[in-house]
Every structure is written in structure tokens, then in C-alpha cells.
Amino acid sequence: MEAVSLLDRPRLAPLRRLRGAIAHNLDHLWAPSHMDDYLDNELSHEQRRRMEHHVDECPQCSQALTALRTLLGGLTGLRRRAPQTLVENVIERLRAEAAREERRP
Numbered sequence: 001m002e003a004v005s006l007l008d009r010p011r012l013a014p015l016r017r018l019r020g021a022i023a024h025n026l027d028h029l030w031a032p033s034h035m036d037d038y039l040d041n042e043l044s045h046e047q048r049r050r051m052e053h054h055v056d057e058c059p060q061c062s063q064a065l066t067a068l069r070t071l072l073g074g075l076t077g078l079r080r081r082a083p084q085t086l087v088e089n090v091i092e093r094l095r096a097e098a099a100r101e102e103r104r105p
């Protein structure tokens with residue numbers, strides 16, 4: 001006879017639902033702090049699957065992930081449009097400011 005898990009018994013369906021709810025809540029706590037790593041492809045295969053499974057069933061986290069993706073996309077766009085001379089300009093201003101400071105009596 002095949003071994004049957006205690007939770008596979010029909011009358012324990014409420015316990016299975018409870019186990020599912022606990023797993024969902026744990027993923028709900030875990031997902032937001034891993035969304036940036038998810039978008040940067042820095043999660044393991046298993047973690048990616050965990051994120052995608054949770055986001056598929058959680059409207060809140062799905063919305064948060066979409067918002068974060070949009071935000072990071074916007075920041076990437078800003079970085080691309082920044083003038084290449086920006087750093088040089090900042091350094092030049094800092095030097096000028098330091099020179100003015102030195103000239104003060």
C-alpha cells in the first residue's frame with residue numbers, strides 16, 4: 001500500500017487550506033523585499049519561481065512589482081539621458097568652490 005501523507009486525507013482539507021494560507025502569507029512578507037533583486041535577475045531559479053507564483057496570485061504584490069518595474073525603468077531612462085559631461089561639470093564646480101574657499105582671508 002502506498003504511503004499517504006496525513007494532510008492528503010479528505011477530512012483534513014481545512015488544514016491543507018490553512019497550510020496554503022500560511023505559505024501565501026510568508027511569501028507575501030518575503031516578496032516585496034526581493035522585488036528589486038527579481039527585476040535585476042539576481043534571484044535563484046527557485047526564488048524566481050516563488051516570486052512569479054506569488055505575484056500571479058497576489059494583486060497587491062503584482063501591483064507593487066509593476067510600480068517598481070516602472071520606477072526602475074524611468075530611472076534607467078534618466079540615466080541614459082544624463083549628459084556625459086555631468087560628472088566633469090560637478091568636479092569643475094567643486095574645484096572652483098574650493099579655490100574660492102582658499103582665497104577667503
Ligand SMILES: [Zn+2]
Pocket residue numbers: 027028029031054058060061062
Ligand atoms: Zn503578496
